[in-house]
């Protein structure tokens with residue numbers, strides 16, 4: 604059956620709470636964040652991404668989008684120098700490792716573990732604090748139901764369609780109870796119809812869960828569909844295209 608007709612349900616995983624990380628949710632702050640490679644400044648952003656907001660950072664290949672994401676997750680390559688701060692809900696993340704930051708990532712490749720069932724892939728992401736086999740299984744089942752895929756827990760990922768894999772990957776990211784979400788061209792391998800479906804699902808979840816979200820993309824349609832501000836890596840607003848101009 605065609606994926607596109609499998610409308611995801613809107614119920615949320617019972618065991619995954621917005622309160623998993625208590626404290627005021629003020630968003631993801633990029634405070635005078637500058638990243639340089641030698642003499643070249645690749646990234647210069649000074650902004651707050653509010654809860655539920657998607658900020659799109661758009662730029663061509665090599666403009667610094669992955670560099671920005673790596674900095675935010677806490678895994679910058681040694682070649683880069685940076686100054687400024689990344690703060691999440693007021694907490695300065697400087698010096699914190701990637702795991703401790705609780706930032707969810709969604710890539711263009713779904714990166715599901717091929718040797719694990721769909722259910723095990725999802726369970727792997729659950730916070731360690733969620734204890735008890737039954738509670739963990741319930742969280743996985745609820746996530747699959749939310750993705751419009753009830754009963755898929757025992758399936759081998761290799762037997763899923765591209766759209767189903769994308770939905771499992773999204774649910775896996777959300778099950779980790781992230782405090783913010785980074786989207787790295789997550790729709791670029793999907794065909795046009797599926798792309799629209801996944802955009803609706805992802806951006807809907809972002810708003811419902813009030814996740815501050817950063818999308819990096821070279822695709823103007825994806826950035827526009829996100830419905831928020833569109834900047835380049837140097838913090839300049841990206842202008843809408845002139846008629847007939849497909850943009851960068």
Ligand SMILES: Nc1ncnc2c1ncn2[C@@H]1O[C@H](COP(=O)(O)OP(=O)(O)OP(=O)(O)O)[C@@H](O)[C@H]1O
Nearest residue numbers: 640645662663664665666667668669670671680682
């Ligand atoms: N580990 C590294 N060491 C040195 N230079 C790097 C490293 N990674 C990336 N670069 C360089 O930094 C610049 C920015 O690269 P980056 O990967 O952030 O671009 P991008 O916008 O994500 O590109 P793409 O859209 O192709 O993924 C490029 O000039 C790239 O060659």
